[in-house]
Amino acid sequence: MGPTMRAVAYTGLDGPNDFQLIDEPVPTPAKGEVLIRVSRVGVNAADKILLDTGFNLFTGQPSAQISGSVIPGGEVVGVREDTGQRVVALCGAGGYAEWVAVSAARVYPVPDHVDDTDALTLMASGLTAWFLYEAAHVAPGESVVITGAAGALGSIAVQLGVCRGAGRVIALASTPKKRQFAQDLGAHAVTDSSAERLAGRLVEANDGAPVDVVFDMVGGKVFEEARAALAPFGRLVVFGTASGDSPTLETVSLAFGSHSVTGVWLPNFVDAGLAGPALDKLFELHGRGEVRTQEGPLFDLEHAREAQDALADRNTFGKVQIDVTTR
Numbered sequence: 307m308g309p310t311m312r313a314v315a316y317t318g319l320d321g322p323n324d325f326q327l328i329d330e331p332v333p334t335p336a337k338g339e340v341l342i343r344v345s346r347v348g349v350n351a352a353d354k355i356l357l358d359t360g361f362n363l364f365t366g367q368p369s370a371q372i373s374g375s376v377i378p379g380g381e382v383v384g385v386r387e388d389t390g391q392r393v394v395a396l397c398g399a400g401g402y403a404e405w406v407a408v409s410a411a412r413v414y415p416v417p418d419h420v421d422d423t424d425a426l427t428l429m430a431s432g433l434t435a436w437f438l439y440e441a442a443h444v445a446p447g448e449s450v451v452i453t454g455a456a457g458a459l460g461s462i463a464v465q466l467g468v469c470r471g472a473g474r475v476i477a478l479a480s481t482p483k484k485r486q487f488a489q490d491l492g493a494h495a496v497t498d499s500s501a502e503r504l505a506g507r508l509v510e511a512n513d514g515a516p517v518d519v520v521f522d523m524v525g526g527k528v529f530e531e532a533r534a535a536l537a538p539f540g541r542l543v544v545f546g547t548a549s550g551d552s553p554t555l556e557t558v559s560l561a562f563g564s565h566s567v568t569g570v571w572l573p574n575f576v577d578a579g580l581a582g583p584a585l586d587k588l589f590e591l592h593g594r595g596e597v598r599t600q601e602g603p604l605f606d607l608e609h610a611r612e613a614q615d616a617l618a619d620r621n622t623f624g625k626v627q628i629d630v631t632t633r
């Protein structure tokens with residue numbers, strides 16, 4: 307048997323409670339893949355959704371977001387020296403492991419001025435935030451509502467709004483501390499996401515005018531209320547459904563405001579070859595201090611379940627990550 311590694315496998319139907327730390331063979335990269343010595347793993351709400359729907363039973367392992375180093379040549383036997391280029395990658399699944407084989411087309415080099423933790427946040431959260439703006443064609447001067455604005459992704463979306471010249475960045479968050487955080491990052495207005503009459507509050511936060519763009523990761527009532535606050539030609543981009551409530555839409559209602567509702571799923575943008583230039587731009591903005599990352603809670607592989615629980619508890623700031631280098 308060749309070299310083995312530690313990995314988290316998913317062995318049942320009870321979500322992260324069924325995570326199990328196992329030893330398994332280091333993967334052998336197929337043609338077109340590179341082998342990565344993983345340093346950090348991104349913990350994502352989508353992992354939980356995939357666990358809940360049983361998807362990860364087929365892949366056996368959760369998570370898709372990693373940073374680490376590439377092993378030159380792809381030959382694994384006996385290789386334990388980490389001498390390659392530092393990278394971030396979006397793998398299909400199986401990221402909770404010491405080594406991962408990933409399609410070379412989904413691997414991006416990381417410049418020296420960005421550490422592994424920040425690089426992972428900029429890839430997983432920053433890139434998605436970037437493509438929200440692209441999908442909505444946000445023009446300078448337009449108003450943008452950002453849900454989950456104090457989260458890893460939302461906090462970058464707030465800063466990108468400022469960088470890209472949004473007329474008004476309106477941040478939604480559930481606690482005063484989170485709202486203060488979003489304001490410190492440059493949001494022009496903050497609103498309690500759990501407040502009654504949210505549509506009216508969004509219009510108030512936009513100086514009495516309906517809003518141009520909404521980025522929604524919550525669904526349910528927040529989606530309905532935010533949509534009711536849209537101006538003519540308004541765009542709503544869906545990128546998650548944290549409330550677990552995915553609303554149905556009466557399509558004819560879109561016609562009355564000339565509204566668009568669209569979606570963003572990061573792997574689609576990665577596979578279309580759009581991620582590399584956007585990530586370089588994010589690394590540049592980060593280097594200039596225009597897009598800051600907030601360090602989130604860091605767990606080790608043994609505590610992958612606690613990492614998922616931390617995300618579900620809704621009390622985290624910054625990207626929840628797993629440090630795969632500790633034993």
Ligand SMILES: NC(=O)c1ccc[n+]([C@@H]2O[C@H](COP(=O)([O-])OP(=O)(O)OC[C@H]3O[C@@H](n4cnc5c(N)ncnc54)[C@H](OP(=O)(O)O)[C@@H]3O)[C@@H](O)[C@H]2O)c1
Nearest residue numbers: 351352434454457458459479480545546548549570571572
């Ligand atoms: N579409 C894509 O390609 C893509 C890529 C990456 C991430 N995502 C999604 O983007 C979202 C944010 O990711 P993240 O890494 O920024 O996570 P995060 O740091 O945990 O932030 C998520 C935020 O969601 C809000 N939230 C959590 N549970 C909620 C609930 N039940 N109802 C309403 N709001 C809730 C919380 O804000 P409040 O407490 O202030 O409401 C929290 O700050 C997730 O839903 C994730 O699945 C999508």
